[in-house]
Amino acid sequence: MSQRILEPGQIETLAQRSIPRIRLPARESLFVQRAARLRALAPTSRIADYLHLCAAIADAQHAALAGCAPTMPSAAELAAAREHRMPPIPATDWPRKPPWRNALETICTAVAAQPGFPPEVARLAERVAAAAAAQLEAQADVLLGTREGAVDAAAAPLLVAALQVHGVAASSRLAAGEVAPLDVPGVCPLCGSLPVASVVRAQAQYQGYRYLHCALCACEWHLVRVQCSQCGASGKDIAYRSLSGEDDADDAPADAALRAETCDACHRYRKILYQEKDTAIEPVADDLASLALDLLLADAGYARASGNPLLWAADEA
Ligand SMILES: [Zn+2]
Ligand SMILES: [Zn+2]
Incomplete structure (x- = not known):
């Protein structure tokens, strides 16, 4: 076994070169x-x-x-x-x-x-x-x-x-190509607004990559998986919950096309949608329609990292 071992930084650099960022x-x-x-x-x-x-x-x-x-x-x-x-x-x-x-x-x-x-x-x-x-x-x-x-x-x-x-x-x-990623991963690189949710895309060139979806301009930008889009924490702090129960691994999602990615470092969550589970998912619509999951997360002590702009009454309540 004489495989060349890449340092984590090198792996990241290699991977990012081929990932469509925007x-x-x-x-x-x-x-x-x-x-x-x-x-x-x-x-x-x-x-x-x-x-x-x-x-x-x-x-x-x-x-x-x-x-x-x-x-x-x-x-x-x-x-x-x-x-x-x-x-x-x-x-x-x-x-x-x-x-x-x-x-x-x-x-x-x-x-x-x-x-x-x-x-x-x-x-x-x-x-x-x-x-x-x-x-x-x-x-x-x-x-x-x-x-x-x-x-x-x-x-x-x-x-x-x-x-x-x-x-x-x-x-x-x-x-x-006219838009570049920012140093702050949780903010839209095009308009500076906050994301409504994130999506793991399934189309060929985006397959398996996770994107945050801007609540305002619908721009999507890449963020590595199993990382808090609010505070940047990763690893053990990150967990996944769906309405059908609690799951652990991001790479082996259950059947749910929509889950909440929770963070135990900042006690916040954003929803994550899996296009391979349901090709019709749409971040703003699926987020609105899954209010029951928000209630579940609120009961569990997690706050939404940012709201759905079409639901001010509920977010402000
Ligand atoms: Zn935007
Ligand atoms: Zn966090």
């Missing part, structure tokens, strides 16, 4: 797939009505995306962001008007016209559509964390939906 969303399919997944998950969910509403919002997001032309960074700005390892389109201070408010109007109009929901839904959409511009901008700043203030929890899903359209309109216009 995955960007496809404009033509992201919200279409999200809407379809929400509708598929609704019948077995305790929050079926809310999932159907989010599906209607996702349909409206897809329609709004077609007309959303955000300000884009120049080639020089992109190069500078890569060099300084900064997000090139930071959601907190990137110019967003008027495109995001146009998207908000499209979403509110579509949701207000949707049949089959309680009258409060249309009233809410009309209230948001009629709100003063300054008020909407202030709420957007609160939602993005750049301004102190109370979240309007009822209106938040609509505003976040418009911010997502604006984020995806930008992220889907870039090429993966």
Whole structure:
């Protein structure tokens, strides 16, 4: 046996060379797939009505995306962001008007016209559509964390939906090579927002690799498996739980296509989805539909590392 032994650092370097570090969303399919997944998950969910509403919002997001032309960074700005390892389109201070408010109007109009929901839904959409511009901008700043203030929890899903359209309109216009990983693994390298969940992808070039999925712009970035995406802890601190029971090994997942990756160093968790177990998984939809797992984790003493932006009321409660 004369195998050459590689040091851990060398193994990491070799492995990282071939791993696609960034995955960007496809404009033509992201919200279409999200809407379809929400509708598929609704019948077995305790929050079926809310999932159907989010599906209607996702349909409206897809329609709004077609007309959303955000300000884009120049080639020089992109190069500078890569060099300084900064997000090139930071959601907190990137110019967003008027495109995001146009998207908000499209979403509110579509949701207000949707049949089959309680009258409060249309009233809410009309209230948001009629709100003063300054008020909407202030709420957007609160939602993005750049301004102190109370979240309007009822209106938040609509505003976040418009911010997502604006984020995806930008992220889907870039090429993966234009975005570089950051030194902080738990933050979106494109817009600086937090991830909603992580996904182990199954498509050929991404197979077996784990990506964090940005809650805002849907950019995905690579993170090694069995590592806390919040504090960086690994090894014995990391465990996995699903609704069907407790599992230990990440490389031998049980049948569950969705589990929580818990960390005993920071007592937080994020969900992890396995595309090989279910090709239709969609991070935002599957996270919303698995609230029961959040309740289980809360009982076990773990806090969510970051929320689902379409569920402010529950996260703020
Ligand atoms: Zn992002
Ligand atoms: Zn941790």
